[in-house]
Amino acid sequence: MFKKVLIANRGEIAVRVMRTCKALGIHTIGVYSEADADAPHVKMADEAHLIGSARVAESYLNIDKILEVAKGTKADAIHPGYGLLSENAEFARRCEEAGLTFIGPSPAVISKMGSKIESRKAMEEAGVPVVPGITYPLADAEEAVEVADRIGYPVMLKASAGGGGIGMQVVKSGDEIRKAFAGNQKRATDFFGDGAMYVEKYVESPRHIEIQILADGFGNTVYLWERECSIQRRHQKVVEEAPSSFITEITRKKMGEAAVKAAKSIGYKNAGTIEFLVDEQQNFYFLEMNTRLQVEHPVTEEITGLDLVEKQLKIAAGEALTFSQEEVKRDGHAIEVRVYAEDPKTFFPSPGKITKLVLPDGEGVRHELAIHGQSVVTPFYDPMIAKLVVKGSNREEAIERLQAALADYQIEGIKTNIPMLQEVISHPAFRSGDTTTNFVEKYLKPLKKANK
Amino acid sequence: MSEVVASMAGSVWKVLVKVGDQVEEGQDVAILESMKMEIPIAAEFDGTVKEVKVNEGDFVNEGDVIAEIE
Numbered sequence: 263m264f265k266k267v268l269i270a271n272r273g274e275i276a277v278r279v280m281r282t283c284k285a286l287g288i289h290t291i292g293v294y295s296e297a298d299a300d301a302p303h304v305k306m307a308d309e310a311h312l313i314g315s316a317r318v319a320e321s322y323l324n325i326d327k328i329l330e331v332a333k334g335t336k337a338d339a340i341h342p343g344y345g346l347l348s349e350n351a352e353f354a355r356r357c358e359e360a361g362l363t364f365i366g367p368s369p370a371v372i373s374k375m376g377s378k379i380e381s382r383k384a385m386e387e388a389g390v391p392v393v394p395g396i397t398y399p400l401a402d403a404e405e406a407v408e409v410a411d412r413i414g415y416p417v418m419l420k421a422s423a424g425g426g427g428i429g430m431q432v433v434k435s436g437d438e439i440r441k442a443f444a445g446n447q448k449r450a451t452d453f454f455g456d457g458a459m460y461v462e463k464y465v466e467s468p469r470h471i472e473i474q475i476l477a478d479g480f481g482n483t484v485y486l487w488e489r490e491c492s493i494q495r496r497h498q499k500v501v502e503e504a505p506s507s508f509i510t511e512i513t514r515k516k517m518g519e520a521a522v523k524a525a526k527s528i529g530y531k532n533a534g535t536i537e538f539l540v541d542e543q544q545n546f547y548f549l550e551m552n553t554r555l556q557v558e559h560p561v562t563e564e565i566t567g568l569d570l571v572e573k574q575l576k577i578a579a580g581e582a583l584t585f586s587q588e589e590v591k592r593d594g595h596a597i598e599v600r601v602y603a604e605d606p607k608t609f610f611p612s613p614g615k616i617t618k619l620v621l622p623d624g625e626g627v628r629h630e631l632a633i634h635g636q637s638v639v640t641p642f643y644d645p646m647i648a649k650l651v652v653k654g655s656n657r658e659e660a661i662e663r664l665q666a667a668l669a670d671y672q673i674e675g676i677k678t679n680i681p682m683l684q685e686v687i688s689h690p691a692f693r694s695g696d697t698t699t700n701f702v703e704k705y706l707k708p709l710k711k712a713n714k
Numbered sequence: 715m716s717e718v719v720a721s722m723a724g725s726v727w728k729v730l731v732k733v734g735d736q737v738e739e740g741q742d743v744a745i746l747e748s749m750k751m752e753i754p755i756a757a758e759f760d761g762t763v764k765e766v767k768v769n770e771g772d773f774v775n776e777g778d779v780i781a782e783i784e
Binding site for chain 2: 603604605608610611612613614641642643644645
């Protein structure tokens with residue numbers, strides 16, 4: 263096992279990784295920016311080193327500086343956390359060149375899974391379902407109709423260079439494609455300077471369900487069930503739970519096996535997550551693979567009883583997995599909510615000084631924190647300041663415990679999304695498990711209008 | 715006269731108008747940046763920019779005046 267690990271991250275995930283390192287007797291090396299001198303991860307680290315100014319490009323993304331600290335402190339390995347440099351193949355490669363173990367998969371795998379087209383091709387080759395569609399530009403409307411007839415309506419007509427919803431249109435028939443094609447192509451050319459158009463199957467009322475996998479260096483790959491992460495705002499997850507109340511045991515097994523097949527086919531090693539879109543008929547399609555630990559990993563830990571950071575460290579240190587697929591536990595129900603420093607209605611960031619912090623206690627309640635009672639939440643980083651994780655023997659009990667915990671959760675001095683979280687979990691649609699990716703638009707926005 | 719105020723705390727990433735400019739309702743006056751999000755701040759009335767109260771790089775709190783429009 264490693265003696266010294268550098269944690270190249272900040273916030274709650276740096277604290278989370280250090281906690282397991284300490285339990286394993288590993289010396290922890292923290293890094294921080296000028297804005298984070300007072301942050302919990304700096305206090306928690308056995309030693310902490312200033313690496314630059316507040317801007318991430320000059321601190322947490324500064325590969326040279328981080329490697330310099332790693333060398334100077336004689337670290338054996340680097341844990342990248344999530345975000346920041348965690349899916350940066352160049353960073354993983356530079357770690358290897360410097361003789362440090364990067365706790366994650368190989369640079370080649372990170373790079374392959376980081377490309378939309380490459381990862382889609384790899385999954386198709388491995389026999390993992392992808393959203394039906396094409397990966398070459400369409401010649402004209404007639405070709406679009408031909409492809410759409412083959413994959414079935416509705417389809418999404420998409421501009422290759424599009425983004426933010428621009429250049430995308432749902433079409434329900436060949437006639438609609440003929441009407442929409444030229445206009446969309448022109449708009450794509452005007453907006454993005456690229457008129458390349460594609461079609462893919464439109465997945466209606468999708469859910470975002472992902473499979474956690476672990477793979478060691480000896481060919482053992484297991485799946486640790488799923489996480490349901492459909493409730494999002496601004497394409498960022500807000501509520502995550504395990505298991506999913508939507509999929510059947512048959513779908514669960516199929517998705518898990520597909521994820522294992524996907525991981526094996528690309529030679530994946532360490533912890534990873536395969537995200538799928540799941541439609542109303544429980545068809546599932548590969549979305550992307552995250553080659554790192556996820557924000558929402560605690561819900562998997564709660565139902566499996568495993569410590570995912572410990573597994574990451576052991577796999578990276580060359581140890582084999584000590585359990586088989588059949589031995590992976592699934593016990594109870596866990597829900598995580600992300601506490602963001604933001605306006606609960608507009609979702610605009612709300613940095614500032616925290617004047618009061620009271621954390622709820624109770625059975626099954628777990629906290630992951632990036633703040634303390636006098637923290638200044640700066641405008642430089644992600645607005646997530648804490649995670650609240652609860653576990654119950656079933657979904658109802660978990661929701662009840664979460665409701666009680668949120669009612670007792672007090673943060674003053676800044677605005678947080680806690681009222682929005684309360685609204686989500688007490689909504690009848692959430693209670694009944696009707697959690698699709700448009701949950702916030704569908705249920706919360708109209709409610710707010712009705713309340714005015 | 716009306717004030718254009720910051721709808722969130724953050725730093726001023728870009729100032730898009732100068733004194734004397736004609737602006738229309740809904741036109742962006744400045745773009746704020748906070749926690750990896752860029753939020754445009756728009757004028758709520760038509761008018762002429764009388765004063766710009768911030769510089770690029772300044773930190774503003776929610777409710778701070780960015781510009782005055784006549």
